[in-house]
Amino acid sequence: MEIYNLKCPNCGATLSTDVKNNRAKCEYCGNEFVISDGSDTAVKQPDDKDNVKTTDNNGQGESERESLKPVSAASQEKKKKSRAKDFLIVFCIIAAGLVLSLMFDKEKPQDIVPATDLHRFFMELDPNSTPSQAEALAKKHNLHFFKIEKAVNTADTNTLYYKIAKTNETALNKKGEHGETVEIEFDATRNNALMWAVYSDPEHIVSRAILFRYGTYYSLSTDKSHQKDVTGYYFYNNSLRSNPDSKNTGLPYLKCADAKEALKKIYTYKK
Numbered sequence: 001m002e003i004y005n006l007k008c009p010n011c012g013a014t015l016s017t018d019v020k021n022n023r024a025k026c027e028y029c030g031n032e033f034v035i036s037d038g039s040d041t042a043v044k045q046p047d048d049k050d051n052v053k054t055t056d057n058n059g060q061g062e063s064e065r066e067s068l069k070p071v072s073a074a075s076q077e078k079k080k081k082s083r084a085k086d087f088l089i090v091f092c093i094i095a096a097g098l099v100l101s102l103m104f105d106k107e108k109p110q111d112i113v114p115a116t117d118l119h120r121f122f123m124e125l126d127p128n129s130t131p132s133q134a135e136a137l138a139k140k141h142n143l144h145f146f147k148i149e150k151a152v153n154t155a156d157t158n159t160l161y162y163k164i165a166k167t168n169e170t171a172l173n174k175k176g177e178h179g180e181t182v183e184i185e186f187d188a189t190r191n192n193a194l195m196w197a198v199y200s201d202p203e204h205i206v207s208r209a210i211l212f213r214y215g216t217y218y219s220l221s222t223d224k225s226h227q228k229d230v231t232g233y234y235f236y237n238n239s240l241r242s243n244p245d246s247k248n249t250g251l252p253y254l255k256c257a258d259a260k261e262a263l264k265k266i267y268t269y270k271k
Contacts, residue, residue: 008033114260117141118180121164122199123259127213127231129194131160131186138164159195159215160186185215196220198236199263207269208236209262210253220253233258235265 007014008026024033114120121141125134131147138145146168148161164182179202186192195215198208212220213231220234233256241252256262 116180117143118164118166118182118199119263122182122197122209122211122263125182125184125197125211125259127194127211130192131162131184134162134164134184134194144168158188160188160192162186187215199266201266204266206237206239207266209256209259209266210234210236211259219251232256233262235262235269237269 011029013028135145184197197211
């Protein structure tokens, strides 16, 4: 026998009846009712398992959680695509900046001074230095100081010629680690006064940085009669010389403010 809990339509009280008799009477208001054979009148208490959403510990319905899963996955995929797009945009901006920098800033000066001990030596060399003072300066920077003997039959037998280098082999024109040198000439007829000093690097063989006081260094001294004072620092590059057919004959050197400027032009100059 099955028992159904029914509500009295008159007072709302709960009714109890035997299904087989098809009759019910409200104990509160006294009304009697006939129960039909159909199931529309019989109201069965809802089963929690059938009608109540299963909840987890967080209070979220299982059906709700199932419906949210596809939305969450789509959101994550969208975020991934957005991050990839942002990364691509940033990469393109950086790449464009590098390309523009190479295109419009090819001759940006390189601040290489003082990068080596020979750079430091050249910058600290005084125009009034004697051979002993130049040698002391070379030792200060752990450089090798060598006197190079001139041939007896040369016109400049009264000059003292020295080379300053990182290794003995370089200074003596032998096979060495590096050919970077500073060459100095002193005038034996003027109490060994410094005439000129030249910094050179084999990687930039056509260019020189010169500390010129007087004497002869290629065509630098040829302009002596036209200038009151040629003492100072110069950047020398033979490509600066004008074409012989040109009316305006250029000189293969440029006057510089100091040793640092002369050295930097070696590494940045382009005709």
